[in-house]
Amino acid sequence: MEIEQQALSNPTGVETIEVSGSVALLEALIAEGTEVIFGYPGGAIMPIYDALYDYKEKLNHILVRHEQGGIHAGQGFARTSGKVGVVFATSGPGATNLVTGLADAMIDSTPLVCITGQVFAHLLGTDAFQETDVINITTPVTKWNYQITDATEIPEVLSKAFYIARSGRPGPVLIDITKNAQIQKFDYSGYTPCNHIRSYRPKPLIRNEYIEKAAALINQAKKPFVLWGQGVILGEAELEFKAFVEKSGIPSAWTILGAGAIPTDHPLNVGMLGMHGNYGPNVLTNECDVIIAIGMRFDDRVTGRLDKYAKQAKIIHLDIDPSEIDKNVQTTVPVWGDCKETLPALTALIQQKTYPEWLQKFRDFEQKEIEAVINDELHPASGELTMGEVISHLNELTHGEAIIVTDVGQHQMVACRYAKLNKTRSNVTSGGLGTMGFALPAAIGAKFGAPERTVVAVIGDGGFQMTLQELGTIMQSNIDVKILILNNRFLGMVRQWQELFNQHRYSFVDIESPDFVALAAAYRIKGKSISERGEISSSLKEMLEHKGSFLLEVMVTKENNVFPMVPQGCSVSEIRLK
Amino acid sequence: MSNQNNTEKPEAKQEFTITVYTENQIGLLNRIAIIFTRRKINIHSLNTSPSEIESIHRFNIVVQETEDVVRKLSRQIEKQVEVLKVYFNTNDDIIWQEMALYKVPTDIIAEKASVERLLRENGARAVVIRKDYTVFETTGHREETDALIRILQPFGLIEFVRSARVAIIKNSDGFNRKLREFEKAEPGEDVVENEYLNKGQRIFTM
Ligand SMILES: Cc1ncc(C[n+]2csc(CCOP(=O)(O)OP(=O)(O)O)c2C)c(N)n1
Numbered sequence: 001m002e003i004e005q006q007a008l009s010n011p012t013g014v015e016t017i018e019v020s021g022s023v024a025l026l027e028a029l030i031a032e033g034t035e036v037i038f039g040y041p042g043g044a045i046m047p048i049y050d051a052l053y054d055y056k057e058k059l060n061h062i063l064v065r066h067e068q069g070g071i072h073a074g075q076g077f078a079r080t081s082g083k084v085g086v087v088f089a090t091s092g093p094g095a096t097n098l099v100t101g102l103a104d105a106m107i108d109s110t111p112l113v114c115i116t117g118q119v120f121a122h123l124l125g126t127d128a129f130q131e132t133d134v135i136n137i138t139t140p141v142t143k144w145n146y147q148i149t150d151a152t153e154i155p156e157v158l159s160k161a162f163y164i165a166r167s168g169r170p171g172p173v174l175i176d177i178t179k180n181a182q183i184q185k186f187d188y189s190g191y192t193p194c195n196h197i198r199s200y201r202p203k204p205l206i207r208n209e210y211i212e213k214a215a216a217l218i219n220q221a222k223k224p225f226v227l228w229g230q231g232v233i234l235g236e237a238e239l240e241f242k243a244f245v246e247k248s249g250i251p252s253a254w255t256i257l258g259a260g261a262i263p264t265d266h267p268l269n270v271g272m273l274g275m276h277g278n279y280g281p282n283v284l285t286n287e288c289d290v291i292i293a294i295g296m297r298f299d300d301r302v303t304g305r306l307d308k309y310a311k312q313a314k315i316i317h318l319d320i321d322p323s324e325i326d327k328n329v330q331t332t333v334p335v336w337g338d339c340k341e342t343l344p345a346l347t348a349l350i351q352q353k354t355y356p357e358w359l360q361k362f363r364d365f366e367q368k369e370i371e372a373v374i375n376d377e378l379h380p381a382s383g384e385l386t387m388g389e390v391i392s393h394l395n396e397l398t399h400g401e402a403i404i405v406t407d408v409g410q411h412q413m414v415a416c417r418y419a420k421l422n423k424t425r426s427n428v429t430s431g432g433l434g435t436m437g438f439a440l441p442a443a444i445g446a447k448f449g450a451p452e453r454t455v456v457a458v459i460g461d462g463g464f465q466m467t468l469q470e471l472g473t474i475m476q477s478n479i480d481v482k483i484l485i486l487n488n489r490f491l492g493m494v495r496q497w498q499e500l501f502n503q504h505r506y507s508f509v510d511i512e513s514p515d516f517v518a519l520a521a522a523y524r525i526k527g528k529s530i531s532e533r534g535e536i537s538s539s540l541k542e543m544l545e546h547k548g549s550f551l552l553e554v555m556v557t558k559e560n561n562v563f564p565m566v567p568q569g570c571s572v573s574e575i576r577l578k
Numbered sequence: 579m580s581n582q583n584n585t586e587k588p589e590a591k592q593e594f595t596i597t598v599y600t601e602n603q604i605g606l607l608n609r610i611a612i613i614f615t616r617r618k619i620n621i622h623s624l625n626t627s628p629s630e631i632e633s634i635h636r637f638n639i640v641v642q643e644t645e646d647v648v649r650k651l652s653r654q655i656e657k658q659v660e661v662l663k664v665y666f667n668t669n670d671d672i673i674w675q676e677m678a679l680y681k682v683p684t685d686i687i688a689e690k691a692s693v694e695r696l697l698r699e700n701g702a703r704a705v706v707i708r709k710d711y712t713v714f715e716t717t718g719h720r721e722e723t724d725a726l727i728r729i730l731q732p733f734g735l736i737e738f739v740r741s742a743r744v745a746i747i748k749n750s751d752g753f754n755r756k757l758r759e760f761e762k763a764e765p766g767e768d769v770v771e772n773e774y775l776n777k778g779q780r781i782f783t784m
């Protein structure tokens with residue numbers, strides 16, 4: 001084995017060495033700089049796990065408790081590190097357990113390479129034990145997928161997989177490897193990374209005439225408005241974006257996946273877009289004269305009713321994915337390209353400006369929102385605890401330096417609205433798919449992606465129960481994640497809709513929970529449950545200062561609603577404060 | 579100019595032929611098909627064939643949709659890793675043909691001399707003549723192949739089948755030169771051409 005590995009790490013010569021498909025796979029992962037694999041073994045992937053036995057020093061494999069946990073961990077890792085998350089699962093049920101995570105990664109453009117074992121090639125199509133047509137099941141939820149039936153294909157296919165996952169608009173890739181290919185020996189001549197596929201254009205060529213048109217539109221705008229999304233972060237264009245915003249002087253608002261690309265406190269950051277976003281950004285969408293949309297896709301949760309969305313405005317859309325241009329909102333000037341390149345080109349052509357009156361409008365709306373909503377949410381004088389005040393105390397203790405991972409529901413919207421973020425890659429949430437159960441495993445991966453940072457997973461009592469088995473992973477692999485359960489004893493977000501739109505008819509949203517602290521204790525994780533205002537800050541401090549993982553449950557008021565809110569089917573300017 | 583969020587006047591649906599140049603890859607047909615089925619759009623005709631270039635496949639897909647929807651579909655198809663290029667055209671932009679086969683009882687046909695003439699008028703020819711049945715073939719547009727069904731129905735049409743549409747874009751230079759561009763690491767303008775810059779041309783392209 002020693003000798004074999006030496007030869008493998010020197011792929012320059014023409015000499016080849018005989019290795020198994022499994023070894024070639026692991027060599028590919030090493031060559032791609034894989035730091036951690038989240039996986040779960042099984043019959044059809046056993047040869048790979050057997051090879052992994054000899055690679056324990058080189059590849060860190062984390063045994064999860066469920067493949068969905070594995071893939072969400074891969075997503076968390078990708079989101080905080082900017083690298084490709086790697087996930088292993090066996091055939092059949094192992095592979096189907098990945099589907100939710102693939103769909104989530106697909107819609108949120110998260111780079112992943114998932115490896116699934118498959119039955120022997122000669123058994124394909126025979127309903128063999130644990131055979132599932134994984135390629136067909138996962139086609140709609142992968143950027144690319146491929147089944148390997150011959151070991152000689154492994155190096156090239158893996159290099160394509162990584163290239164496709166991370167380039168252009170990133171996304172999940174699934175490689176299904178039949179068991180015979182994992183075992184098969186072949187003459188291996190090293191690993192060559194892929195940087196070109198003739199049928200695949202990750203980046204469109206930048207068209208200067210459109211940059212010029214966009215700049216002209218911006219330069220003559222009276223009330224321009226920037227909407228930014230995750231594209232800024234995926235394109236690693238935070239600095240370019242900041243330079244653009246600061247020179248242009250344009251008020252800028254974010255989608256939840258774009259949060260943190262510039263700090264919460266930045267004077268031109270006017271807040272969150274969308275259904276539970278801030279008051280000003282929603283209302284003023286229908287008052288601005290030019291929208292500059294950067295790396296965002298006009299999701300319906302952001303636009304509300306489309307035929308009443310920014311009808312007065314001209315739209316400049318910067319996106320790397322041509323299929324996003326005009327998909328939902330008709331663009332005036334399309335700027336196809338990588339925003340890392342298009343933004344500086346645009347910045348160079350725009351005038352240095354400020355829009356004091358226009359910006360003040362946002363601040364005036366903010367003041368109204370503070371008075372009508374935010375004060376009561378963040379600083380309630382009496383009554384039961386609110387989710388907002390917990391996040392507010394958390395901000396004071398982390399100073400905006402922590403990574404906030406959220407699950408899905410009211411607590412997610414509250415955390416996204418109020419969490420202070422100083423740095424990019426600090427907000428990990430399931431935006432497009434809204435996958436309950438995302439946060440706990442994603443937090444595990446987030447910690448691997450940014451080991452030096454504090455990771456706080458904000459989770460509802462409902463969502464926590466969807467993937468709480470990953471407490472076992474946290475226990476076994478000693479992962480330092482802070483688990484903050486905001487327990488309202490309801491499937492709160494659904495309850496809110498039932499209250500507002502279904503006349504208080506609470507249909508199956510009343511959810512009971514186990515003793516979460518005792519549950520944590522069973523996994524040897526320290527925990528605490530609080531319900532008093534005076535305990536919030538000290539308990540959060542205890543959680544943050546504790547060495548290792550910690551579960552803090554905060555009992556919050558049961559029937560609080562998240563406001564503002566753009567009710568479904570309404571225009572963004574019909575946003576409700578109560 | 580104000581933007582129109584696609585909501586004012588609903589565009590009329592019409593027949594579009596989508597031409598897709600692809601790598602020859604297992605599973606790609608499914609990847610392309612689900613882009614239609616996901617939006618609950620019926621594919622009227624689908625043909626896969628080799629192209630003028632070895633190793634490059636060509637799909638012809640016919641749908642009845644608005645131009646706006648067809649453009650979105652085409653972009654989502656072109657986004658697939660193994661798709662090189664997508665064009666969509668109205669019937670005016672293309673030369674297209676469909677082939678049809680008709681099985682009719684030979685005795686009836688032989689009896690009625692008029693059938694012979696009808697077939698000739700419709701450009702049909704006999705592919706097989708047996709004692710029990712005769713198979714005719716005709717190639718043309720939908721209306722022509724449809725017309726012959728109606729004509730043969732009274733003579734005891736036993737079986738009918740029509741092929742998918744194959745289409746050639748009138749205003750196209752083929753794919754050879756483009757492919758060479760695709761093979762370069764830094765492809766030229768041609769490959770990333772977009773419809774905004776090609777407004778003057780008759781071909782809509784991504
Ligand atoms: C897997 C999954 N199932 C169902 C839903 C629908 N859903 C959205 S929010 C929500 C309630 C979440 O409850 P909880 O986790 O307690 O969070 P809360 O809203 O109370 O903060 C539900 C059921 C979902 N988003 N994901």
Ligand SMILES: [Mg+2]
Nearest residue numbers: 460461490492
């Ligand atoms: Mg709840």
